[in-house]
Amino acid sequence: MAESPAPLIGGIDAGGTTFKCAVAAPDGRLLATLRVPVTTPETTIGACVDFFRWEMKERGTRLNVLGIASFGPIDVDPASPDYGTLYATPKPGWAGTRLSARFFSALGVPVILDTDVNGALAAEVDRGAARGLSSAAYITVGTGIGASLWSSGAFIGKPSHPEFGHIRVERHPADREFAGVCPFHGDCLEGLASAPAIARRFGPPETLPADHPAWEIEAFYLAQACAVLFYTGRPQRILLGGGVMQAEGLVPKVRAAFGHLLSGYLGLTDGDIEALIQRPALGEDAGLFGGVTLARQAMANSDWTA
Amino acid sequence: MAESPAPLIGGIDAGGTTFKCAVAAPDGRLLATLRVPVTTPETTIGACVDFFRWEMKERGTRLNVLGIASFGPIDVDPASPDYGTLYATPKPGWAGTRLSARFFSALGVPVILDTDVNGALAAEVDRGAARGLSSAAYITVGTGIGASLWSSGAFIGKPSHPEFGHIRVERHPADREFAGVCPFHGDCLEGLASAPAIARRFGPPETLPADHPAWEIEAFYLAQACAVLFYTGRPQRILLGGGVMQAEGLVPKVRAAFGHLLSGYLGLTDGDIEALIQRPALGEDAGLFGGVTLARQAMANSDWTA
Numbered sequence: 087m088a089e090s091p092a093p094l095i096g097g098i099d100a101g102g103t104t105f106k107c108a109v110a111a112p113d114g115r116l117l118a119t120l121r122v123p124v125t126t127p128e129t130t131i132g133a134c135v136d137f138f139r140w141e142m143k144e145r146g147t148r149l150n151v152l153g154i155a156s157f158g159p160i161d162v163d164p165a166s167p168d169y170g171t172l173y174a175t176p177k178p179g180w181a182g183t184r185l186s187a188r189f190f191s192a193l194g195v196p197v198i199l200d201t202d203v204n205g206a207l208a209a210e211v212d213r214g215a216a217r218g219l220s221s222a223a224y225i226t227v228g229t230g231i232g233a234s235l236w237s238s239g240a241f242i243g244k245p246s247h248p249e250f251g252h253i254r255v256e257r258h259p260a261d262r263e264f265a266g267v268c269p270f271h272g273d274c275l276e277g278l279a280s281a282p283a284i285a286r287r288f289g290p291p292e293t294l295p296a297d298h299p300a301w302e303i304e305a306f307y308l309a310q311a312c313a314v315l316f317y318t319g320r321p322q323r324i325l326l327g328g329g330v331m332q333a334e335g336l337v338p339k340v341r342a343a344f345g346h347l348l349s350g351y352l353g354l355t356d357g358d359i360e361a362l363i364q365r366p367a368l369g370e371d372a373g374l375f376g377g378v379t380l381a382r383q384a385m386a387n388s389d390w391t392a
Numbered sequence: 393m394a395e396s397p398a399p400l401i402g403g404i405d406a407g408g409t410t411f412k413c414a415v416a417a418p419d420g421r422l423l424a425t426l427r428v429p430v431t432t433p434e435t436t437i438g439a440c441v442d443f444f445r446w447e448m449k450e451r452g453t454r455l456n457v458l459g460i461a462s463f464g465p466i467d468v469d470p471a472s473p474d475y476g477t478l479y480a481t482p483k484p485g486w487a488g489t490r491l492s493a494r495f496f497s498a499l500g501v502p503v504i505l506d507t508d509v510n511g512a513l514a515a516e517v518d519r520g521a522a523r524g525l526s527s528a529a530y531i532t533v534g535t536g537i538g539a540s541l542w543s544s545g546a547f548i549g550k551p552s553h554p555e556f557g558h559i560r561v562e563r564h565p566a567d568r569e570f571a572g573v574c575p576f577h578g579d580c581l582e583g584l585a586s587a588p589a590i591a592r593r594f595g596p597p598e599t600l601p602a603d604h605p606a607w608e609i610e611a612f613y614l615a616q617a618c619a620v621l622f623y624t625g626r627p628q629r630i631l632l633g634g635g636v637m638q639a640e641g642l643v644p645k646v647r648a649a650f651g652h653l654l655s656g657y658l659g660l661t662d663g664d665i666e667a668l669i670q671r672p673a674l675g676e677d678a679g680l681f682g683g684v685t686l687a688r689q690a691m692a693n694s695d696w697t698a
Binding site: 220221233235237238239240241242243244245246247248249250251252253254255256270271310313314315316317318319320347348349350351352 | 526527539541543544545546547548549550551552553554555556557558559560561562576577616619620621622623624625626653654655656657658
């Protein structure tokens with residue numbers, strides 16, 4: 087009798103505009119992927135479910151576990167009755183959607199869900215720019231600013247998650263008047279350095295040339311974010327991801343401002359800072375690898391058998 | 393034949409002015425203690441070693457492990473050849489002292505060494521104001537400012553430790569002129585809110601009445617420190633210890649300023665903030681329990697047998 091194929095792993099990068107799905111081998115290799123535009127929860131989730139069902143049927147096997155790296159705000163406490171449920175979100179129809187529960191009902195497999203930035207960092211630790219390290223952090227700079235801090239094999243902030251975008255930062259001398267865009271704090275990090283904050287005073291970030299003065303200001307704020315993470319958690323690497331970080335030359339500017347902030351403390355050289363502050367390695371598929379990695383980690387930490 | 397007594401645990405609170413030693417039962421109960429004033433390394437360490445040897449002889453048993461919660465700066469990486477060695481310190485004769493190695497040579501037992509603030513937090517989690525929680529932080533405000541962050545059973549920042557005193561904080565409106573006392577950064581948190589920083593502009597902290605304006609300024613900075621820890625690590629409790637925190641009424645002022653900073657974000661009530669920000673419970677003996685707790689944790693995490 088032929089050996090039946092090994093059970094596979096499902097991963098979802100649940101973004102605000104696109105859900106990406108993947109079926110992966112037990113070692114994390116992606117076998118098949120699908121992109122689903124975000125419309126209503128019914129249509130979006132339905133299309134994902136159909137993909138996993140079809141793939142399993144075609145391959146004559148089953149899913150072992152599904153990992154979701156999700157947009158938020160979302161409940162990430164596995165002990166909560168609302169685990170995997172989206173909180174208030176401006177996305178029409180999605181507030182209160184029980185993301186984990188719906189995939190669990192439809193597919194009948196354990197569903198592991200975490201924030202998108204925790205997923206991205208998990209993947210970078212597993213196979214990307216933080217591979218082999220014992221601690222690392224990830225800051226994502228886009229519509230919002232979020233962070234993930236990982237140390238001794240666990241994410242910090244469980245069963246909740248960091249709200250790092252809301253730390254206060256010192257004003258850049260050339261940026262004293264802008265009120266900031268955070269509805270709660272005005273000029274917190276997110277209020278001053280997110281994509282909407284850049285757009286509000288300088289124009290859409292993707293339209294600004296590399297020598298636009300906006301980037302010195304942005305680097306000044308992001309360097310403070312790096313310094314806070316460094317002084318608080320001492321990660322061995324800080325990865326800067328998200329749409330805003332695609333700006334050419336921004337990472338070197340952040341490194342320079344970070345070095346200036348440290349003022350020689352702890353004796354960090356330029357080379358140390360270059361090794362500390364880096365771009366993620368996984369690019370477009372980071373979130374997808376994130377979902378798969380969360381699922382694989384959960385399996386490794388549990389007693390589930392294949 | 394009478395059962396021989398169980399091996400015991402040694403703990404040291406290695407402070408800058410006093411070393412406190414304890415012999416403890418396997419459950420952490422203190423059986424005997426000694427205070428040794430800090431003079432030269434030879435005399436101070438020698439007196440501690442004599443205490444442990446004498447206690448073991450009297451009790452007809454042996455030490456299983458020694459835990460040290462130490463002043464710094466000190467190497468806390470167990471994999472480093474300089475583990476437990478003091479770096480440059482203004483304390484005469486102590487720079488370069490191999491604290492762990494000397495106790496190991498003299499007593500022949502494994503020596504676990506960590507920062508004093510990690511020790512204090514370990515003890516508070518074990519039997520104090522953070523008992524039963526899955527995450528907690530400790531900020532010590534004295535000659536310097538340090539912090540410890542503990543989550544999912546491990547300290548953050550290993551194999552190094554946080555340098556939390558050096559985060560930048562926003563200036564209090566009534567404190568714009570003071571240059572700060574940090575030799576590296578001037579007006580970082582430690583530069584503005586440590587005991588020497590208070591003394592420099594207002595006089596020795598212990599002489600200032602509870603209604604002195606210094607305390608509003610101090611609370612403003614410490615609230616920012618709490619907010620950074622909260623946003624970054626989401627600890628379930630933040631303990632404020634160290635000499636400066638003995639000032640009457642300071643903790644309620646920090647809570648009020650913290651609530652003001654959050655501006656309603658995450659819906660924290662005054663009751664939530666009171667539960668979040670607290671004084672440590674162990675008082676004078678926190679460091680001693682710290683040494684003992686570090687030793688007990690190391691034993692629990694290892695394969696050593698009694």
